[in-house]
Amino acid sequence: MNTLDTQKTQDSLQGSLQQVLALLHRHRLVENLVHKQDMPKHTLVESLVHKQNLRALQKKLDQLHTADVAYILESLPLEDRLVVWELVKAERDGDILLEVSDAVRESLIEVMDTHELVAAAEQLDADELADLAPDLPQQVVYEVMDGLDSKEREQLQSALSYTEDQVGSLMDFELVKIRADVTLEVVLRYLRRFEELPDHTDKIFVVDEDNRVQGVLPLKTLLVSDPDALVEVVMARDVVVFHPEDDSGDAAQAFERYDLITAPVVNADNQLIGRLTVDEMVDVIREESDSEVLSMAGLKEEEDLFASVWDSVKNRWAWLAINLVTAFVASRVIGVFEGAIEQLVALAALMPIVAGIGGNSGNQTTTMIVRALALGQLQTSSAMRLWRKELGVSMVNGLVWGGIIGLIASLLYGSASLGLVMTAAMTLNLMLAATIGVMIPMLMVRAGRDPAMGSSVMITACTDSGGFFIFLGLATLFLL
Amino acid sequence: MNTLDTQKTQDSLQGSLQQVLALLHRHRLVENLVHKQDMPKHTLVESLVHKQNLRALQKKLDQLHTADVAYILESLPLEDRLVVWELVKAERDGDILLEVSDAVRESLIEVMDTHELVAAAEQLDADELADLAPDLPQQVVYEVMDGLDSKEREQLQSALSYTEDQVGSLMDFELVKIRADVTLEVVLRYLRRFEELPDHTDKIFVVDEDNRVQGVLPLKTLLVSDPDALVEVVMARDVVVFHPEDDSGDAAQAFERYDLITAPVVNADNQLIGRLTVDEMVDVIREESDSEVLSMAGLKEEEDLFASVWDSVKNRWAWLAINLVTAFVASRVIGVFEGAIEQLVALAALMPIVAGIGGNSGNQTTTMIVRALALGQLQTSSAMRLWRKELGVSMVNGLVWGGIIGLIASLLYGSASLGLVMTAAMTLNLMLAATIGVMIPMLMVRAGRDPAMGSSVMITACTDSGGFFIFLGLATLFLL
Missing domain, CATH: 1.10.357.20 (SLC41 divalent cation transporters, integral membrane domain)
Structure with a gap:
């Protein structure tokens, strides 16, 4: 079994950081040798050692969770950070850019060319892309937009049309929705056709033929109820819904107050257009208290610890x-x-x-x-x-x-x-x-x-x- | 349909508060009349009006979510707060005491007698009781403990044995666990026997015959997989588990980092003893940043705004x-x-x-x-x-x-x-x-x-x- 307990998580996270630092240190030593002694016969050996270190480092990085790579990037001074960033598999670039703090993100984007940025951005969902877009060069955003289908482009534009402190900028579009007049058995069969359900799914949204929210079917209800029961009989009608114009701080407080995991976002006609998840709300809570602390100390924004x-x-x-x-x-x-x-x-x-x-x-x-x-x-x-x-x-x-x-x-x-x-x-x-x-x-x-x-x-x-x-x-x- | 959108939630919360204040105001006016004019013939009429106001107030309170009643109690000056507290249905006392801030909780407990406190505490689960116990008079804790069965008493004592900043004080004991060698069909049938699943259930814990954690079965996996598959085939083996001695701040960071909803808590032998849920972790994040802000301003703790x-x-x-x-x-x-x-x-x-x-x-x-x-x-x-x-x-x-x-x-x-x-x-x-x-x-x-x-x-x-x-x-x- 492969349990990963926090004690281990904390230790291994600190341990990983130490290993990365050690490998970087060795890498630098070799690099200095190469620069100092310009004896050609040594070069081959040294470049081999050099490559070996970097390969070990890369292997280490490949094993780490995206969030942990982000943490390591944030903990490294700029030059080391860029060495590590080079070694991260390109297909993880997008996810990692989403995870790191704004200041660190800026330093990473600075060293990427348009091609790399487009490749990274193309791996993301519309709502994730919207989070990243303000930090990307215009050129990159245009290129990525060209590659989207019309539905995704619409989602991206909708997400971009809201300010950072509005619910619209935080919602995602991974919706699982059903009708009220079917049995739970049908719902169970319908769900089984999915490859996988969206992260954090704790309820399924019940909509009418015009996509208007009628209620929600919590998975816990679905699982304990008689399969022959109709959705409209067992669904919860008392739903906390949000509008894209709502303040994200208020939404986070509602998530806290009513202990929500996910919630539907609807337009003025009560039509389902997206959903909010608790992980985004936790980030809002963290950011709000951060900015309170920072502004009390007279700092404009989060600062990269190793900024110039x-x-x-x-x-x-x-x-x-x-x-x-x-x-x-x-x-x-x-x-x-x-x-x-x-x-x-x-x-x-x-x-x-x-x-x-x-x-x-x-x-x-x-x-x-x-x-x-x-x-x-x-x-x-x-x-x-x-x-x-x-x-x-x-x-x-x-x-x-x-x-x-x-x-x-x-x-x-x-x-x-x-x-x-x-x-x-x-x-x-x-x-x-x-x-x-x-x-x-x-x-x-x-x-x-x-x-x-x-x-x-x-x-x-x-x-x-x-x-x-x-x-x-x-x-x-x-x-x- | 009865949708409750945030805009409405925020409005209705502020609206509820205003209504409560208006009713309290009328109640005070009548009370003053009674005190000032000691004419016996008026007394009956006035006491009727008086009762009518309080009944309207009580009706209003009965309709509100527990978290919203807690919010109103926190927003009221002491005398009004106690009038409202008197009117809250006794069976909600326990849940509301859990929701309000420490300072307000103290002011409410002060006016309750032993009998009321015992009644309130008896409605709570062992883990909730443990949260409340430090604020209750010893006598009440002893009486409540006498009423518990041996399993609950053990849980309460275990929860009380950890300090506030340890995972052990935050875990609950609502565990749904299964064996690895059964099919998903069996799991689905097993779950259907529950009246309801614990709040926030997003995964089921898989244990062996010695109650050691083997893995977890996310509900999203359960729902999309073939019912004939075995649990051990589809379950996730890469589990983030916590120990009761872990620091709760570290646990909250792990919840944030790995986007967790629930996670198992195990003892040194990897045996399942409880679980952590994201709502508790959100509270930890909120409290940590609060205490940072408070201590920077030179305040020892959260203060009741209307404290003496x-x-x-x-x-x-x-x-x-x-x-x-x-x-x-x-x-x-x-x-x-x-x-x-x-x-x-x-x-x-x-x-x-x-x-x-x-x-x-x-x-x-x-x-x-x-x-x-x-x-x-x-x-x-x-x-x-x-x-x-x-x-x-x-x-x-x-x-x-x-x-x-x-x-x-x-x-x-x-x-x-x-x-x-x-x-x-x-x-x-x-x-x-x-x-x-x-x-x-x-x-x-x-x-x-x-x-x-x-x-x-x-x-x-x-x-x-x-x-x-x-x-x-x-x-x-x-x-x-």
Whole structure:
């Protein structure tokens, strides 16, 4: 028996990667030898060793699952990645390009010529081709389209007409459909005529003569029911269906909520045009949370770990620039109070504490609210109630932590009034943070924008400038 | 026909929530009337209206899917939530408790007595009970255990013996298994004897006489193959199996990688003891990314949006405290240079820019690396290569952005040397950020810890203190 358990899977995946690395290493050593010593008599031997290594590597790669080859390509620096990519059997190119991350895909497509790309793309189904098309040169897409039959071309064009975050771009066209007025026995016989059923098939779609969805026949029902029963008697009529214009994030949430494996996609007339599968939805969930994490850290998109310095700079510059502008504004706020700082230099040392705690606390508030909004659990009508609560939290934190820091500051600088100003400023800045932290995501949603994007930067901007202003302002009023 | 499309699902879910809110609102109005006017003759009428509203609400709730009731409970403030919870049919209590978030579950369990809890828990399967058990009072768990038969008790104890992040705590025990030496016809007849098949069944497990996994028979194979064929001929022998001790995150990644719907869980002797289903794995993926987002924002755990001020303070205090300590250290670094600031007060205004850009850039680096580590794509041996690249990125950014800010600073304060110091300090702090940003997650992994947890705080601490030190230090050396 050939069981493949995760422990083994994880080990063998890491093991495979190590083997690939070792073979690549040997390959490089030989290559260097060839380059360094230009003695002709050695060349033959070395090129043999060279070929042997590559052949061993190729054999290893042929044994691996497509997803695992994709993983290895993602884990390799560019030069090694391209050596491995050369060795992958051409007929797997298409599937592997679908599996790798966007950044790695770009690096692989760059080194393929039109002919290779067309060959790779031709192996794919219309819906897979649609996923790949945006990354392919126009020329390749045209050539592949020419080779499609009219039905496939229509499917491809339909898939391409939807944006990445619409259900239409994620559906596939592998439909098994039956009529309601036949017996299960007939269905069983009909299914037996298939070479194989589409991946993930857990239900068969029941349609009428106009291809309109009537219900679904889950395989589990088909298998436990009397073969003489009619489909219309045993089928489920309560079907969760999707439209191609639906938001893919909403669809993924529906898959999660109702524990779906596959679901029909219908047009406005309720006619079956495609289906969604859980594996695509899992990818949506993964991507959504990824982009949340990435945008919070100020990265435009997933970055190839081994990208060039220049590519990385391009990916990261936008948020750094925004950060610099807001930092500059905060700096000008301090500039206004330079007179106060000259008189009492302790202010310069204490002001970052006030600003920092405000940013931290405001980000906590916003994270909570952005997540509740994303899950649809928060009505804008609850904003007031939430704001009052967050103000309460910030007052408690301000009095407790602000009190402690105020006490330390007053002992350190021997001035009770400085300590009091510190406590007051921290409390006020925390309250500002709570207000901004509730307000910004709510306003973003009202304006129809993604509440996560950039909210962290905006909050930090407000709590920095606000914190410096409150602290230095209070100090000017009460200490000088 | 009764199709339930997402558009309708989303609308009807929001609509249901609105209806519930409207009914609750009316209910409150009547209640207030009763309390305010203590006129006995009105009481009867009002209590009738009161009852009518609640009955309408109850009817509405009865029509909703369990997952949708859970969603509504999560969206309501505490008092309304408890009114709705009272109205939910007792036989659905168990399933709904499983669906709601941890924080909301706690608030619901708090208001239930032992008797109600036992009744709710008794409706659940052993694996579901195991999920709920940690939140239930000991007394309830004991009472429920007494009511179980020995097989169920064994399953419950087995599930409870694994930690939350192990496969053993996520598996269920709804197994359909067959022998390899029978024909598909026999299998089809055997399946027809079931009332219904377990949810998500996409394959049947093939075991030998000692319950050891031999292979799996996918339903799609069963349905397209000749009924006279033997199971052992058509079954798949290449099975991804899991062990109860496996990490659930790894299992979820394997589900994603190999597009699994269900998979067998086996013990060390390869004996079948349970199964994993994709819906549990989707929850794992969702929870992992949630906890990444939450911990980056300094929240200990998912918070009930309508939690009390006190609960929120408890959830958030830890990271605020850490943040305060690091801010205090940075403040002391500035304190050392108070003399320099007194001589050149512009330093106080410029120093937050140097610190801020370092923190932002360092967080970008770390986010990249933490994510690559989590996906297993980064070997610690690549650390040097990555560090060199990140240094390159930070030098480009430092010279470009540092140059611009340096130019502005020198114009603003009429001092070219101040501008040069600013540029140099920004470049150096960005390089420090790159170094720390690569080092911290790598060291965390070497120490066997979660690289995401707290790395953002540590980096900000280093770039704040480091930034202040570098800038004020350079200024002291070259400007004073």
